[in-house]
Amino acid sequence: MIKKKENNTEKQILEAAKNIFQQKGMDGARMQEIADTAGINKSMLHYYYRSKQKLFDAVFKSAINLMAPKIIKIVETDEHLFDKIRSFTNKYISFMNKHSFIPTFIIQELNRNPDMIKEVFISKFDDSISEKLKKQIEELVEKGGIKPIKPEHLLINIVSMSIFPFMAKPLLSAVLQKNEKQYKQLINERKMHVAEFVIDAIKIK
């Protein structure tokens, strides 16, 4: 109770840092702007996080921690593959509607510094996740439940169609000549569309 302010400020800083880093990236973000957004003094950033790099790391880790559990949870259920696909596209696109900067942010920073993935990601995604999904798909192929397809390609296809439209929004909305509202509508349709498109592609007959 005594040190309520302390905790509060730290959260305010992290919240502001998320906003700025996710929109402008590590290189484009300015400590001053983060401080202004948090409504506190610039010195406080260093008091709580020592350096820009450490503050960035906290933001990046929090972004990963927000995304990873959603994937893992779906993959680990015992649903039929088709239902897993429906759950994934629906939940994932909904999630990104609320956190639209996260996918671009993560992928962009990972391209700048590919080694970051080893520190943060390996702990979250242990081998079993991808192995389990791989096995489920391979078994379905053998049983004749779906057309032959490499599990890797199926996964890449689903993830690509779910995430890319968020990253390429400025490009796609211009090419397709959609305004803000129309593009959002298009994205919402994809919650169902992507799943049915994928299922149509792999189901027999």
Add this chain to the structure above:
Amino acid sequence: MIKKKENNTEKQILEAAKNIFQQKGMDGARMQEIADTAGINKSMLHYYYRSKQKLFDAVFKSAINLMAPKIIKIVETDEHLFDKIRSFTNKYISFMNKHSFIPTFIIQELNRNPDMIKEVFISKFDDSISEKLKKQIEELVEKGGIKPIKPEHLLINIVSMSIFPFMAKPLLSAVLQKNEKQYKQLINERKMHVAEFVIDAIKIK
């Protein structure tokens, strides 16, 4: 003939600027590093391009000019839709194998400054391109040649599956546990795979 050097230096600068800007982005790029890469003095950058922003603009424009014609050319042919799809995924993925930084670069910078698209893009993609493709798809749907699908979604699906794997390489290769060579192999398979996957999804029967 007299001023051969002049032209040469300008090209060297642009070439070096492409390398640095496309890898590090506007914010992460340093004029000094561009000069070093070009093997010339930093002052020369300003002599030829006045400012970092103007040099960046030249690089960005050149990236757009490299990508856009490939899309337009394919869309404008009179091939059957299925063959257009095959041409697109094949040629596009081949292209990005050679220029792997371009898609991330364009999309990243467009997110930072969405207004850039109006200056560079509108002139390249006039309305007729997207309209023509839209019409071809709608006609095929009506004739019963393919399942009902919004042209917008079909376009987004194809582009997503072609481009995203390049942008998310650090992420995907880690999740799928592929080394450099294996991931490249996977990408190459996609030249054919994406087209057949899409065709399977939309064809009747």
Add this chain to the structure above:
DNA sequence: GTCTATAATTTGATAGAC
């Protein structure tokens, strides 16, 4: 056209009072 030297500004980080 090309180089050296330097100006002008921005920015991450710290010292020290309260």
Add this chain to the structure above:
DNA sequence: GTCTATCAAATTATAGAC
């Protein structure tokens, strides 16, 4: 814990000699 003032380094940009 929080603020003001300031440092030190980095970085874009320019002036001026050759």
